[in-house]
Structure formats: C-alpha cells, structure tokens
Amino acid sequence: MDKKTSSNQDVEVRKGPWTMEEDLILINYIANHGEGVWNALARSAGLKRTGKSCRLRWLNYLRPDVRRGNITPEEQMLIMELHSRWGNRWSKIARQLPGRTDNEIKNYWRTRIQKLIRQAEPYSNPKYNSILDDASTSYSCGTNDGPPETYSSIWLDENPEAFQPSSTMPTESIEGFWSVENLWFNE
DNA sequence: AACCATTGCAACCGCAACATC
DNA sequence: AGATGTTGCGGTTGCAATGGT
Numbered sequence: 633m634d635k636k637t638s639s640n641q642d643v644e645v646r647k648g649p650w651t652m653e654e655d656l657i658l659i660n661y662i663a664n665h666g667e668g669v670w671n672a673l674a675r676s677a678g679l680k681r682t683g684k685s686c687r688l689r690w691l692n693y694l695r696p697d698v699r700r701g702n703i704t705p706e707e708q709m710l711i712m713e714l715h716s717r718w719g720n721r722w723s724k725i726a727r728q729l730p731g732r733t734d735n736e737i738k739n740y741w742r743t744r745i746q747k748l749i750r751q752a753e754p755y756s757n758p759k760y761n762s763i764l765d766d767a768s769t770s771y772s773c774g775t776n777d778g779p780p781e782t783y784s785s786i787w788l789d790e791n792p793e794a795f796q797p798s799s800t801m802p803t804e805s806i807e808g809f810w811s812v813e814n815l816w817f818n819e
Numbered sequence: 820a821a822c823c824a825t826t827g828c829a830a831c832c833g834c835a836a837c838a839t840c
Numbered sequence: 841a842g843a844t845g846t847t848g849c850g851g852t853t854g855c856a857a858t859g860g861t
Contacts, residue, residue, distance in 0.1 A: 647830080647831075648829095648830075648831090648854090649829070649830075649855095650829090650830085669845090669846070669847095670846075670847080671845080671846070682831095683846075683847090684831085684832095684846090684847085684848095685830075685831080687847075687848085688829090688830070688831085689829095689830085691848095692829080692830090693829085720850065720851090721849090721850090722849075722850065723848070723849060723850085734848090734849075734850085735828090735829080735830085735850095736828085738850075738851085739827070739828055739829085740827095740828095742827090742828095743826070743827050743828075744827090747826090
C-alpha cells in the first residue's frame with residue numbers, strides 16, 4: 633500500500649498516508665514559493681506524489697487556516713441548513729464555513745448526520761425518508777423549492793439540549809487551528 | 820485477552836470544466 | 841477547432857481506532 637509505481641515510465645509515485653517529512657517538505661516549499669501548478673510543484677519540491685495528492689493534502693490539512701475536528705453545534709446547524717438548500721454541493725457548503733474543507737464536511741455528513749437521520753427513521757416520518765433519498769444521491773441544484781422543514785429543525789427535535797447559542801464557539805475556534813507539532817504529536 | 824463488527828476519516832479515483840497552446 | 845494539461849468536485853475505498861461480546 634505504501635509505494636507504487638505509476639504506469640508512465642518508471643516514475644515512482646507514492647500513495648497512501650503522508651509522512652511528517654513529506655508534510656514538512658510541502659509546507660516549506662509553499663512557504664518559499666507559494667502555491668503554483670501542482671504537478672510542477674510536486675516535482676520541484678522533490679515529492680514523489682502527484683500534484684493532485686499535494687493539492688489535496690495542502691487544502692485539507694496543511695493550510696494554516698484549516699480548522700480540524702470539533703464541528704460546533706452552530707456549524708452543524710449550518711451544514712444541515714445549507715445541505716437542505718444545495719444538496720451534496722460540498723465545496724459550496726464549505727465556503728460558508730471558514731476553515732472547513734469540503735472533504736471534512738462531506739465526511740461529517742456521511743458519518744454523523746446521515747446516521748442521525750437514519751436513527752430518526754423509525755419514527756416513520758415521511759420527511760426523513762425523502763431527505764435520506766435526496767442525501768444519498770444528489771439534489772437537483774438551483775431549485776429553491778426546498779423542504780419547508782430543514783434538517784436543523786429535525787436535528788433540534790432530536791437534540792433539544794444540544795444547541796446552546798454562543799456558548800462554545802470562541803475556545804473551540806481557537807483549538808481548531810493547527811500547528812505542525814500538534815498535527816503530528818498532539819492528536 | 821482475543822476476536823469480530825462498526826465507526827470515522829484520510830486519501831484516492833474518475834470525471835467534467837476550464838485554460839493554454 | 842482540437843489536443844493536452846491542470847484544477848476542482850463528488851463519490852468511494854481502505855484502514856486504524858474503537859467498542860462490543
């Protein structure tokens with residue numbers, strides 16, 4: 633799983649989890665040269681990764697402004713709200729949540745919110761089923777005749793105690809920011 | 820303690836859109 | 841106008857961590 637050889641001409645391409653050394657190389661290179669054409673960047677930096685892989689790693693984990701973990705109740709509400717409006721437009725949703733990435737939101741949706749909705753299913757409210765159908769495939773974008781009741785209202789129905797406005801935001805926001813040290817040693 | 824099932828998440832893949840030549 | 845390369849997006853997979861028995 634660790635190393636593989638790409639099909640084109642003996643160019644060794646690493647796959648799988650990034651190492652700390654690779655992260656540091658990428659961070660340092662971008663710090664010195666800025667973001668550029670990712671394929672060229674990967675070569676110039678001496679990384680045996682595809683440009684695509686470098687871009688993903690940078691955007692999702694290494695960028696200084698990326699917040700990781702601890703999705704707040706406010707953010708969860710917003711995700712539900714926006715998903716009810718836009719469907720699986722993860723990058724669009726992510727732009728409304730500073731520091732959050734489309735990948736994180738997508739994962740969060742699949743692992744947490746879908747589970748939440750499924751748990752609500754036994755109550756056999758038709759709205760849950762329609763939401764699940766839509767969520768598992770995709771919304772037809774641009775239609776603004778969205779559901780009158782949103783996910784957030786459903787979620788609040790199920791978790792009335794969970795949302796306490798403005799209680800947790802400041803500290804968690806700060807904790808969400810990374811450093812190379814806590815990226816690799818404190819998690 | 821050992822095994823199995825489930826969960827959460829990082830990373831990859833395929834595709835479409837866009838840019839450049 | 842077509843070929844080629846790059847970027848961005850959404851879906852999916854693989855695997856480590858965790859929980860349950």
